[in-house]
Amino acid sequence: xxxxxxxxxxxxxxxxxxxxxxxxxxxxxxxxxxxxxxxxxxxxxxxxxxxxxxxxxxxxxxxxxxxxxxxxxxxxxxxxxxxxxxxxxxxxxxxxxxxxxxxxxxxxxxxxxxxxxxxxxxxxxxxxxxxxxxxxxxxxxxxxxxxxx
Amino acid sequence: xxxxxxxxxxxxxxxxxxxxxxxxxxxxxxxxxxxxxxxxxxxxxxxxxxxxxxxxxxxxxxxxxxxxxxxxxxxxxxxxxxxxxxxxxxxxxxxxxxxxxxxxxxxxxxxxxxxxxxxxxxxxxxxxxxxxxxxxxxxxxxxxxxxxxxxxxxxx
Numbered sequence: 001x002x003x004x005x006x007x008x009x010x011x012x013x014x015x016x017x018x019x020x021x022x023x024x025x026x027x028x029x030x031x032x033x034x035x036x037x038x039x040x041x042x043x044x045x046x047x048x049x050x051x052x053x054x055x056x057x058x059x060x061x062x063x064x065x066x067x068x069x070x071x072x073x074x075x076x077x078x079x080x081x082x083x084x085x086x087x088x089x090x091x092x093x094x095x096x097x098x099x100x101x102x103x104x105x106x107x108x109x110x111x112x113x114x115x116x117x118x119x120x121x122x123x124x125x126x127x128x129x130x131x132x133x134x135x136x137x138x139x140x141x142x143x144x145x146x147x148x149x
Numbered sequence: 150x151x152x153x154x155x156x157x158x159x160x161x162x163x164x165x166x167x168x169x170x171x172x173x174x175x176x177x178x179x180x181x182x183x184x185x186x187x188x189x190x191x192x193x194x195x196x197x198x199x200x201x202x203x204x205x206x207x208x209x210x211x212x213x214x215x216x217x218x219x220x221x222x223x224x225x226x227x228x229x230x231x232x233x234x235x236x237x238x239x240x241x242x243x244x245x246x247x248x249x250x251x252x253x254x255x256x257x258x259x260x261x262x263x264x265x266x267x268x269x270x271x272x273x274x275x276x277x278x279x280x281x282x283x284x285x286x287x288x289x290x291x292x293x294x295x296x297x298x299x300x301x302x303x304x305x
Contacts, residue, residue: 084194084240084243085243086197088199088203092177098172099170099173102169102170102172105169106163106165108166112166112169116173119173120173120174123177123178124177124204125204127181128202128203128205130185
């Protein structure tokens with residue numbers, strides 16, 4: 001009983017802190033990821049690094065819809081330029097930057113971003129599961145035709 | 150009463166707030182459905198194209214491999230992949246469309262011309278390894294066997 005109360009208290013304070021700071025922390029961690037693991041060829045990479053650095057240093061850039069839509073366009077261009085070799089996380093990075101940019105065009109950006117995040121995570125695993133079903137079926141077909149030949 | 154309903158209207162999220170958060174997911178869905186269609190129709194690798202097959206399939210780029218052959222009067226010999234075509238070969242393995250196979254064959258023909266000046270055709274074999282879903286036995290199957298005649302090869 002006495003152990004549960006401090007635990008519940010810690011959880012409540014963490015939740016309160018995340019409610020207050022979670023959105024900004026998410027933005028800054030995204031920019032940090034872009035800064036530490038730069039994407040694309042050098043023409044795209046230089047612009048991504050510039051916007052990410054500006055966002056980390058300047059609150060106005062961090063909270064501007066255009067900077068995130070620009071990052072989404074740049075990371076999206078990387079996917080097109082590298083077609084068909086980009087991995088799934090490259091697509092997801094572009095969608096995520098788009099989600100942040102669009103969230104700033106709504107009345108409640110944290111709530112909008114949370115909705116986008118939930119839908120993105122759900123869809124990623126739904127398509128992965130769909131791919132698994134498809135893969136199992138084609139592999140079984142290939143196996144049975146190999147056995148019959 | 151009227152103040153309350155005005156407040157309620159202000160609290161109600163607008164169309165933008167309801168629609169905009171759905172757009173990234175809609176874009177993801179469009180791309181992923183296209184990827185599934187390309188996987189079925191053109192053998193796009195499940196790991197590529199934004200369909201998230203990476204999290205469910207072992208058929209990545211590593212599970213596909215290619216062999217290259219040139220033909221001349223003496224017969225057919227296998228050639229190594231030229232270093233300058235490594236990037237094109239990766240793209241070919243990921244999405245082996247006929248157009249891409251033709252383009253790659255032309256590039257290969259031009260690259261091996263100094264070593265095989267009288268070659269009449271190049272052939273590309275693309276193989277993939279799959280694993281049986283029940284006992285994981287690996288099985289190699291031929292995906293593409295593409296022959297491209299060089300302009301001087303009138304016999305094919």
